[in-house]
Amino acid sequence: MGWQSRTRSLQVFDTELSADSVEWCPLNQWSHILACGTYQLQKDQEETTVESTTPSRTGRLYLFKFQSQGSFTPPLTEIQQIDTPAILDLKWCHIPVCERPMLGMATARGEIQLHSLVDAQQSSCLEHVSSTELGPDRLALSLDWSTGRGESSDARVVSSDSTGSLSVLSLGEARLNVVSQWKAHDFEAWISAFSYWDTQLLYSGGDDCKLKGWDLRMGPSTPTFTSKRHSMGVCSIHSNPHREHVLATGSYDENVLLWDGRNMRQPLSETAVGGGVWRLKWHPTQEHLLLAACMHNDYHILHCKQAMDEGNEGPCPILASYILHNSLAYGADWSWLPLSSPPPSSPQEPAPACVEFTEPGGHLRIQYESPTASFDTSLEDDSGRYIPDHSPPPEKSTQPCPAPLPGLGDNSASMSCLLATCSFYDHMLHVWRWDWSPEEAETGSGTAETEPSPSS
Template identity: 55%
Template sequence: MLWSGALWKAGTTSWCHVPVAEHPLLAVANAKGAVEFCCLTGSEKNSCKFKPLCSVDLGDECLTLSLDWSTGRKQGGSPLQLVSSDSKGRLSLLSVDESSPSVHIMQQWKAHDFEAWIAAFDYWNTHVIYSGGDDSKLRGWDARVSPMAPVFTCERHSMGVCSIQCHPLRENLLATGSYDEHVLLWDTRNMKQSLADTHVQGGVWRLKWHPTQEHLLLAACMHNGFKILNCQGAMEENKERCPVLSSYVLHNSLAYGADWSRLTLKNPLVLSTEMPVVHEDEGATHVDLEVHNLKIVYESPTATFDVLLDEDQTPASPVQVEGSFDFQQPGPGGDGSNTKLAKAQRETSLLATCSFYDNVLHVWKWEISQTISSA
């Protein structure tokens, strides 16, 4: 099963978004301050295994706290890069040679006074890197110039900044989360004022944009479970808050890891890489959402798993829905009037979540209906 990013407790594992030498590539940050690289290969028994490739040490007496690939828009190319952050407040920019394979540190610099909890690329301009630290600062860096001075420093969060993700489908949109329990959306062209501010009542350890539905944002909220936010209003209508579509609270420990699967449920061997596009000439006016059952499809105390999707699985705890997301039936037609017609699309997403102290991984699916109304 391929996921779009990190799953484990501290977000210190990360899949490259594109195959390397025709194999999935995984970066693993360990507690010894090193980043290890493995590829996923097939075995003789019709299963998969990890093959160690290479590793790089980031320095003595540090913990590697986050990893992010430069391939967030699913675009390959040279050089293949990875950025990491560590417990000494440093960022390290790594270059991966796909032919060897080998890895080396291109640049390393002090970014924060305390732990640098998170580092992330701007997927639309991978020379730009964002970082967040326990000093409550969100910073931007340009790798083409001296990294000794940040491009900007923002102190909008009141506590440590521990999650950042650039939107892979919408340019200039950035999501950040903090121990202060707030998720902020930003237009990267103006980092003085956030676009939206949502209080999720739990420290936001990880944020993940949906790989195809650009308005959906998954948040791991530590003491308050996992939440799916609808950011459509903030993107299109300048609303200052993103309503919570669903909450998942079956974990009995800190909600630390969360991610969407990039595989389609109809064919689990095919990556879902294209986002449904509504063209302007179709006269689209808005998209309404109806949330369906949230079902748990796998629970395990280990990170090794096989998933079988079964429509008859017993639903998990009730979905908590905020706001009105009504399914609109197509209106009457044929009378010559300018009647809005509705096109209904139903999408099922597969997610994985994991918690800290109990070491449990949950795999679950979440269904929504989209009604696209047009004139």
């Protein structure tokens, strides 16, 4: 008996502007709702002098609903567009606010915006509630809600920004108020996150290559720890909502580290994923599954059971990879919507298991890539399309899956997951599913297989 792992593209959507963040609503009644944020640096074509004004960064917030209607009907429907400042991060609050879902948004204007999801005549839409400025001359780079376990009645937000500062905001009457702000990193603070098990504890990562911890009860003057275990900028952090003390971090150094928060001197495991790790997301219900958006090397699902249970310092197995994006992998999220139906039928003609590029070059491999980087303007043509470099594309991660693949839990069974990912320069949003099932292995190995959509 072997385990079969398969990813399957369901739909591809052109966001027009560069896409960098996607988030499924975590609340049961609205788990079919998906938000996508975009970021576009507007170049002044008439600029002729050396001195120039600050470039304009614009964005657009998309709202979709997902409804499976058969193999030949696109399941994702756009229901709203909102023009905004450029969006760097999106997060839904895990509990209702005023009995409604609440979406937080970090913008290039240095503010945290709140949008409430309302139902009007059986149609959902977002309404702007408030905007809270973090300070002048900064970009808000990330945000995280304290409600990750879905139990907190004290909803707060932590945000990081381009000045290296962290801000903690409290939520009162659907408005955020800054209650604490301090300088945390020497350069950009790419990421900030709560410990979902003790929301007085915060984590942050910056372009100074440092991962830091903070205890709000002790004040922000001194971090509880400073780790230099990552060799490049730290840009993703996520606390495991199912397993206390477990923390995942990612960096431009192309490694995913798992930590026990009680001992931050040495990680539990280290996994090379072949691309800068811009986002990490734990599965909504399966404590061992971790989704990684790996910038220059696509999207991967890691199996972290052995590392979490035994503290194995070796790499976590990669159960599946989604390789159908053609640009930088930034946004990624698991859906909370259960999938009980079988996967869509395969197209009549056999489809290739991977995408091959005939044009020379591929993605330009820049270690310090981010949505805010100034050099992103040199990588686009006049139509905003990505211009590849004429050097060989970066090698894909070749880490094999074990055979047979490990079970998802003590009583492993078939499961299907719905995911959304987005890529930057080609401004594409993909909705796809991952199917994991026990069946007789024909080749004796449990390699993951990726299939394109029958109608993208």
